[in-house]
Amino acid sequence: MEEIINKVANSALEVFDLEDYYPKGIRTQIDISQWLLEGFLLKEKDFRDDLKNHDWSQYQDHYVAIQCSTDAIVPAWASILVAIQLAPFAKKIINGNIEDLDAALYEELLPKIDYTAYENKSVIIKGCSRKPVPMRAYVLAAHHLQPFARSIMYGEACSAVPLYKAPKKA
Numbered sequence: 001m002e003e004i005i006n007k008v009a010n011s012a013l014e015v016f017d018l019e020d021y022y023p024k025g026i027r028t029q030i031d032i033s034q035w036l037l038e039g040f041l042l043k044e045k046d047f048r049d050d051l052k053n054h055d056w057s058q059y060q061d062h063y064v065a066i067q068c069s070t071d072a073i074v075p076a077w078a079s080i081l082v083a084i085q086l087a088p089f090a091k092k093i094i095n096g097n098i099e100d101l102d103a104a105l106y107e108e109l110l111p112k113i114d115y116t117a118y119e120n121k122s123v124i125i126k127g128c129s130r131k132p133v134p135m136r137a138y139v140l141a142a143h144h145l146q147p148f149a150r151s152i153m154y155g156e157a158c159s160a161v162p163l164y165k166a167p168k169k170a
Contacts, residue, residue, distance in 0.1 A: 018137050031069045066082050
């Protein structure tokens with residue numbers, strides 16, 4: 001019987017796994033509707049009082065996304081006021097949902113990576129994450145890898161989808 005050879009393990013493919021860069025930390029969604037009358041109406045005095053009495057320290061070192069889950073028309077200053085209350089405690093604050101928050105974290109960290117290790121190499125941007133890696137992170141990773149990589153694929157080594165091949169140099 002012939003020995004089974006793992007061609008994938010022996011290939012020259014470089015795997016770029018966004019999970020390796022997933023920032024550790026608690027992600028928290030704050031819903032402004034909790035401070036609105038019946039979840040829809042912002043009464044400024046009551047809103048300010050509720051924010052003043054809220055325990056903001058519970059968000060110490062959290063990544064926080066602020067949004068309103070109802071169809072309320074909320075003035076822009078309401079989210080800003082919540083962010084100001086969070087500022088002494090949270091690591092990062094964005095307006096949006098948790099996916100927007102994760103995207104913002106990747107948008108901050110991906111430009112800081114040294115991509116020279118991928119120079120003239122075939123790179124697979126690993127899919128099938130166990131962590132919630134947003135699609136914007138994959139797009140941004142491809143953008144940063146493209147000037148360096150000879151080729152870029154997406155997926156797993158056994159079933160990668162080709163995305164980019166650098167033009168041949170004259």
